Amino acid sequence: MENAGIVWVVDDDTSIRWVLERALQQAGLTVELFESADAALEQNIESGPSVIITDIRMPGTSGLEFLEQLSRRVPQIPVIIMTAHSDLESAVSSYQGGAFEYLPKPFDMDEVVNLVKRAMDRQATNLAHEMAPGTNGSHRLIGVAPAMQGVFRAIGRLSGSGMTVLISGESGTGKELVAHALYETGANREGPFVAINTAAIPSELLESELFGHEKGAFTGAVTQRIGRFEQADGGTLFLDEIGEMPGPLQTRLLRVLAEGKFYRVGGHQEVKVNVRVIAATNRKLEERVEAGNFREDLFHRLNVIRIKLPPLRDREEDIPALATSFLRRCAEELETEVKTLSPEALAQLKRHGWSGNVRELENTCRWLTVMAPGPSVTLQDLPDEVKLQAGESSNSNWELLLKRSVEQKLALGKNDILGILEPRFERVLIKAALNHTGGHKQEAAKRLGWGRNTLTRKLKELDLES
Numbered sequence: 001m002e003n004a005g006i007v008w009v010v011d012d013d014t015s016i017r018w019v020l021e022r023a024l025q026q027a028g029l030t031v032e033l034f035e036s037a038d039a040a041l042e043q044n045i046e047s048g049p050s051v052i053i054t055d056i057r058m059p060g061t062s063g064l065e066f067l068e069q070l071s072r073r074v075p076q077i078p079v080i081i082m083t084a085h086s087d088l089e090s091a092v093s094s095y096q097g098g099a100f101e102y103l104p105k106p107f108d109m110d111e112v113v114n115l116v117k118r119a120m121d122r123q124a125t126n127l128a129h130e131m132a133p134g135t136n137g138s139h140r141l142i143g144v145a146p147a148m149q150g151v152f153r154a155i156g157r158l159s160g161s162g163m164t165v166l167i168s169g170e171s172g173t174g175k176e177l178v179a180h181a182l183y184e185t186g187a188n189r190e191g192p193f194v195a196i197n198t199a200a201i202p203s204e205l206l207e208s209e210l211f212g213h214e215k216g217a218f219t220g221a222v223t224q225r226i227g228r229f230e231q232a233d234g235g236t237l238f239l240d241e242i243g244e245m246p247g248p249l250q251t252r253l254l255r256v257l258a259e260g261k262f263y264r265v266g267g268h269q270e271v272k273v274n275v276r277v278i279a280a281t282n283r284k285l286e287e288r289v290e291a292g293n294f295r296e297d298l299f300h301r302l303n304v305i306r307i308k309l310p311p312l313r314d315r316e317e318d319i320p321a322l323a324t325s326f327l328r329r330c331a332e333e334l335e336t337e338v339k340t341l342s343p344e345a346l347a348q349l350k351r352h353g354w355s356g357n358v359r360e361l362e363n364t365c366r367w368l369t370v371m372a373p374g375p376s377v378t379l380q381d382l383p384d385e386v387k388l389q390a391g392e393s394s395n396s397n398w399e400l401l402l403k404r405s406v407e408q409k410l411a412l413g414k415n416d417i418l419g420i421l422e423p424r425f426e427r428v429l430i431k432a433a434l435n436h437t438g439g440h441k442q443e444a445a446k447r448l449g450w451g452r453n454t455l456t457r458k459l460k461e462l463d464l465e466s
Contacts, residue, residue, distance in 0.1 A: 007116055010034045010054040010066065011082070016105075020053065023109040024116065037066035045074050051119045053103075053112075056083040067099060078119035082107070102156060104149045108439045141177050142322050145315030146464065147308075154307050155181050162187035164257065166242075166302045167280040169309030172359030175280040176240065178307060183236040188276045191235025196228050199241035207249055208265050217266025227264065229256060233273040242302065243283035243294060254298045277302070308463065312354040312361060314427055319350050322358060326365035339372055344379040352386050353405070427462055430455070 007029050009020045014035075021031045032049070034040040038060045040052075052070065056063035067079055078100035100119050103112070143149065155178065158165065165182055167175045176195065183193045201209055208217075212227030228237060239245075245253065256262050261272045279302050288294035312319070323341060331338040341349070354360050364386060372381040379387065402421075409417050433444040445455035459465045 005120075006030045006032060006049045006051075008032050008034060008040060008049040008052045008054075010037055010040050010052065010058070010063075012036060012055065012058045016055070016082075019109065020112065023113055027113045027117075029116065037061035037063065040066070041069065045070070045077070049077060051078050051080065051100075051116050053080045053082060053116070056081060080115060080119060102149075102153055104144070104146075106439045108441055110441065141174065141181055142325060143315060143318045144321070145310065145318050147310035147315055148318060151178065151307055151309060154305070155185060158182060158305065159185040160187055162276045164276070164302060164304045165278045165307060166285075166305070167278065167307045167309065168285075169280075169282065170311050170357055171282045172357035173309040173311060174358050175282075175309060176238065178309065179236075179238045179278045179280065182278055183238075183276075186236065186276060188235050188274075192232055193236050193238065194228050194232035195238040195240065197240040199244035203246045203249075206246065207252070210249065211252065211262050211264055212267075212271075213265035214267045217264070221266070224264075229262065229273050229275055230271060232275045234275075236276045236278060239277060239279045241281060241283075242279040243281040243285055243288055245294075247293075247295070250295045250298050254295060254301060257298075257301045310463075312357040313424065316350045319361065320346060322361055323349060323365055326362045327369060330366045330369040334369060336369065337375055339369055339375060339377050341377050342379065345377045345382055348379055348382060348386065423462055426458060427464065430458060430462070430464060 005028070007024050009017050009024075009031060011017050011020075012035050017033045017035070021033060024031045034043075036058055037054065040054075041061065054063045054066055061069075063081055063083070067081065070077060070079055080101050080103055081099045082103040082105060101115055103115065141148075141152070143151070165179075167178050169175055179195070180193065183189060196209060198206060208221075208225060208227065210227050210229060212225045212230055213221050215221060215224050239253075252262065256273070256275075257277060260274060261270050263270060285294055285299050285303075289296045289299050312322075320341075323346070327339050327341075349361070349364075356363070364383060367383055368377050368381065372378075374381075405421065406417060409420065414420065429448060430444070433447050434441070437443040437447065441455055441459075442452050445452045448455065450458075
């Protein structure tokens with residue numbers, strides 16, 4: 001293709017066009033700027049750019065409509081979609097539309113340049129980027145935090161796929177919502193979605209729940225029972241808390257994953273199924289494998305694709321949108337007025353530790369919808385476990401809050417407290433510095449007193465690279 005170093009930037013924001021032009025030109029690339037997709041479509045795209053960077057929301061033709069036209073006219077040109085309105089639907093739509101990458105704002109300029117160069121390498125070798133069609137069902141995943149954007153991108157890349165996925169994260173982080181999103185955009189979306197919490201069912205009953213049983217297989221088996229695997233045939237089976245599955249059942253599950261067939265309890269006729277398995281765990285399965293409590297071969301069979309959900313304390317920028325959504329939904333369910341949060345109440349929600357994660361925040365919003373006396377929730381309306389005690393309302397008392405956290409962990413008999421708290425402390429420092437510098441890593445490292453390599457290593461260690 002001619003003009004192999006030309007990048008088109010399409011965005012109605014003048015400042016975004018300016019900073020991208022400067023960064024890409026410094027990298028030795030030729031840049032052409034357009035304030036709308038319509039203006040870009042008037043040009044000769046077929047012999048123009050080697051990479052296109054476009055916003056999603058613009059006057060006139062939107063970025064996704066622009067992407068659709070590009071996919072028809074010049075499918076060989078990599079398109080990078082960027083947006084300040086980061087949500088799961090945009091990510092999935094971008095990948096399904098054929099985008100090379102989905103880039104939420106704000107972004108690090110070094111990463112943008114590297115991404116453009118990767119796109120050029122991809123274009124130069126004529127590798128097609130194709131995503132199977134899917135559906136965008138209604139789901140409740142919300143997040144602008146970098147870690148959640150990584151989750152959205154993973155779901156988008158898996159759109160149209162039937163691959164096995166392992167979702168890990170603390171209790172209450174939304175693992176089943178991610179499973180639903182994977183199902184709604186997956187290859188087996190026309191089939192059923194069946195969920196089972198393996199930790200909630202007694203081990204002696206779990207085998208029958210999963211695989212079914214024949215009449216007379218055991219005392220009380222008066223009829224044949226169809227298990228969850230057969231119920232999910234042609235669709236998706238979500239195995240929650242997979243780390244708690246008993247050893248003998250792990251062996252049976254491994255065979256089903258490998259061969260797609262099994263016997264009902266007490267049965268002699270082999271049952272064949274076509275089921276996509278999505279598993280979730282709040283445990284570190286690697287540690288359970290090392291301890292001999294989880295089969296290593298089953299772990300590798302499940303761990304084809306891993307999606308890690310961040311705890312709510314690591315995505316405090318998502319709390320306002322989550323709380324607003326929960327308050328609105330609870331008001332609709334209870335047919336009452338929608339509560340709003342005062343600035344002081346919202347600030348305290350962002351300070352709270354949320355050991356129960358998103359589920360705890362949702363329950364708190366449900367409590368506030370019923371118990372808060374007025375339409376606006378004040379600091380005093382918050383539940384006692386969420387409110388700061390008297391004399392602790394200032395940010396200057398973070399040392400006191402740290403002391404309370406340490407004392408609580410000591411009282412619970414926790415070990416390696418520094419190993420637990422130090423990563424959280426560093427995450428706060430890094431996120432604050434990157435927010436202050438607009439995502440510029442070198443400047444953030446300087447402000448923190450680190451070298452650029454140290455910050456890069458910390459971002460990787462703390463799973464903050466996205």
